[in-house]
Every structure is written in structure tokens, then in C-alpha cells.
Amino acid sequence: MINSKGMVAQLLGQDPGWVIALKGLLIFIFCVVLTIMAVWGERRIVARMQMRLGPNRVGIFGIIQGLADGVKLALKEDLIPKTADKIVFIIAPIISATTCFMAFAVIPLTGEVSFFGHKTVMQLTDLPVGVLYVLAIASVGVYGIVLAGWSSGSTYPLLGGLRSSAQVISYEVAMALSLVAVFIYAGSMSTSDIVVAQDRWWYAVILFPSFAIYCISMVGETNRAPFDLAEAEGELVGGFHTEYSSLKFALFFLAEYINILAVSSLATTLFLGGYRAFPGLGFTETWLGGWFTLFWFFAKVLIFFFVFVWLRGTLPRLRYDQFMQFGWKTLIPVSLAWILIVSTLRVMSDQGAPQYLIFGFAFAVVLIYLVISNYSDNAKAKLATDYKNFTPENPEFPIPISNRTEQVIQIRDEAKK
């Protein structure tokens, strides 16, 4: 039973070579099978949300539809456009597909299990900087996107690749900031230690704002609806992979789904207690522990995946400028402020500050928030009335309210005087 920090690292240090190789292979198979199932599951769920049936012909309930799609793609012609930079064009999907698997190396899938008679955990390796490693690998994955867009030698993929990479790096800032509070509470960056530190409360409960910011930015990070601007069909055909066909396209598809699973797994590990059972159900590691912990992990990841599909079935796509503004102007300052609040509260309780001081601080924070939101509401209301009175040429179409409009209003008003 794992109940102290550093235990997993010690346990994993004793793994012989064959266990590591077998675990690596199992995680790889797990990812690929899960992707095939996820493609089918997503199509079925979205179909249900749109009052359709979805794929139900290949295999029972259409369950091997994803595999059939893969086989079909393999039998398609592998085109390389003549304007493409051939070497980079071939390398780009390989980079994407390689890095997405690597993120799973540090995710703890189970608690302590007996693996062919060898005591270990289903986690490939445990790094002291585990979460930082996942973020680094996600950054390397951007190379696949940007190189694919650039090397195609075509306009749409270039724009899609640029959009996509700008989006991924912007939301990575917010995502990385949301994790700081978790590290403060866990006192570690190792994924397994963070799971151990959540033995009483999940961080999704006590650090809810961090969890919310992480959930928003993970959708932006994986280029999924409503943030799938990189492949906005109406504008960019297919985004960075427009020129790709056959299995090279399949690799990008695979990478996208494995990235979804990777960010969901990271969210599960950091905020939902990883492989631990839901609290309050009375499940302990001794009773229904071992391999059964995989079930809990799996259930939590699937909940996240369902939310991804749900979002896609529900929300329309954002406009690009609004999307980038939301990332840079809302998520980043909010997460910085949240880090300051959390760390101040933590120091206060560590130093044994009296209760009234802690409550006073919390009260002050709420007060400051109310003042700021009131101020911004007033500014918005003013802008809205300005906008209502703004009818120079009587435009029939709505004009987006932005700073630019505000400037236009000012100029018009001054001209009127």
C-alpha cells in the first residue's frame, strides 16, 4: 500500500528491464485501443445528442468502427503535394505521434499491484519533476503541428498550423499557472506524490478555481471544440493537416485523441485523486485495491472524455480574437491572483495566524473582487449604451464591441461637437 511520498519512486527503481519494456508496451496498447474506442464513443455520443444513431454497423454496436476507419486510411493513396518540403512533411506526423505517447510515462494508472509476481505500480517511471515533464512534452508536440502546417507548402495548412500553435502555447501558460497551487499543497511535482497527498481531500475540491482554469485550458490546449479554431472547417478546410492523407493523417488523428486522454489523465491525477476510489464509499487499498484501482482511474478519465464530447455537441466555436483575449486577459490574471491568495492563506495557517485574520483576509479578497467586477460591469454597461447610441451610417449588421469600437465612438463624438 502506498501511503508516503517517494515510495513509488523507490518501488519503480527496483523494476527489472523486462517489466519496464512490458509496461511500456502495455501503456502503448492501452493508448491505441482507447483511442479506437474513443473515436467510436465520441461519434456515438455526439450522434445521440443530435438525435441520430451514429455508427452501428461494424461489429456489435459498431464498436470496431475506429479500427475499420484506420484500415481504410491505410489503403488510401499517400499524397505529398509537390510544393511540400518532403522530409519535414514526413517527419511532422512522426513527431506528433511520438510525443503524445511519451506524456503517459509518468501517469500513475494503478496503486501497488502484483505484475507477474513482481511488486510494482502501473506507472512507467516516477520523476521528481513529473508534471513539468508532461508540460515539456506537450510543448514539443507543438513542433509537429507547426512543422506540418509550414511544410505543406499550402495556404490553409500554414494558417491552421500558426493558429493552432499560437492557441496551444497561449493556453499552456494558463494551464501551467493553474498547477502552481497544486504544487504548493502537495509540496512535490512528482505525479505519484501528488496522488498520495490527496488521501483526504481531492484538490478539485479545495483548489476549485485551479481545477476550473485547468479544465478550460486543457480544452484549448488540445484544440477541441469550442476552441477548435485550428480546424475551423468554414475558414481553413482542415487546418494544419489539410494536405495529409492516408496513415500520416491517421497519426495526427491518433495524436489528437491521445492528447485528450493525456490531459484528462493529468487532470485526474492532479485534481481527482488519480487511481484512488471516490471518497466516502469506504473503498480502501486493502479491500478492492490492487488492479481494481485501474477501474477508478479509468472511470475518472472517461468522465473527462465525456465532458469533451459533451462540449463538442453543445457549444458553437469561438471567434479567434475573443478566444485569445480570454486566454491572455482573463485566465492568466485570474490564475496569478489565485496563486497569491492561496499562498497567502497557506502561510497564514502555517504560521498559526488567528482565525479572525484568515477570515478577514478572505473577506477582503471577496470585497476587492466585488469592487473590480462592479467597475468592469459599469464599464461594460457604458460601452453598451455608447454602442446603442452609435448610429453614424446605420449599419444593419452588429459591430463587435471592442476597444476599437470604443475609439471609433470617441472620434465620432468629438467630430459631432
Place this chain on the structure above:
Amino acid sequence: MNPYVPILAIGAIGFGFAVFSVAIAFITGPKRYNRAKADAYECGIEPSPSAAGGGRFPVKYFLTAMLFIVFDIEIVFLYPWAVTFDQLGLFGLVEMILFIATVFVAYTYVWRRGGLEWD
């Protein structure tokens, strides 16, 4: 054993799979050459000349990349502080408030100069 060795193992598996897929598609797929098929896809019209290399793109993307580097380094500085937070106590908190305030000045500057605007 070095904890980074297993990462190489799964990296090698993923890389092998990716290379195998790319290679097998050469063999299994048909090859019917046709001039129009090798053109860049632009919804059926004649493709515009030289997108990549000679193709230009808005400088805004470059700016975003630079901003990302600035803020990402800030976050990397926050991480070791967060991990050793309990040992540092009040001193660490004050130091980090000063650091975040300094970065916030840069952030406000970028905002007011319109570095975060897209239109």
C-alpha cells in the same frame, strides 16, 4: 536504474509505431499519379504561389510566441518556489509577491500597448 530510461523505452515504441505506419502506407496505398492531385489544396481553384518559405504571415503570431517565452519562464520560476513553499514560509511569500508584481508590470505594459489585441 535511471528514471529517464523508461521514457526512452516508451518514446522508442511510439517512434517505431509512427515510422512503421508511415512506411506501411507507402506499400498498402495505391499510387495513381495525376497532376492536379499533387497540387496544394485550395478548394479547387489554382493554388496561390509559394505559401511556405516565401509565404508571409501576420507578425502577431510571432509576438504571441515571444510573450509565451516570457511568461513560460516566469512560470518555471514559480515551480521550485511552489514545491519548497512550506520550508520557505513568510520569506518565500514576500519574495514571490515582489516577483509576481514585477512580472505584472510587464504584463500591464504589454496589455496597454495592445500586445494582447487581435483584430
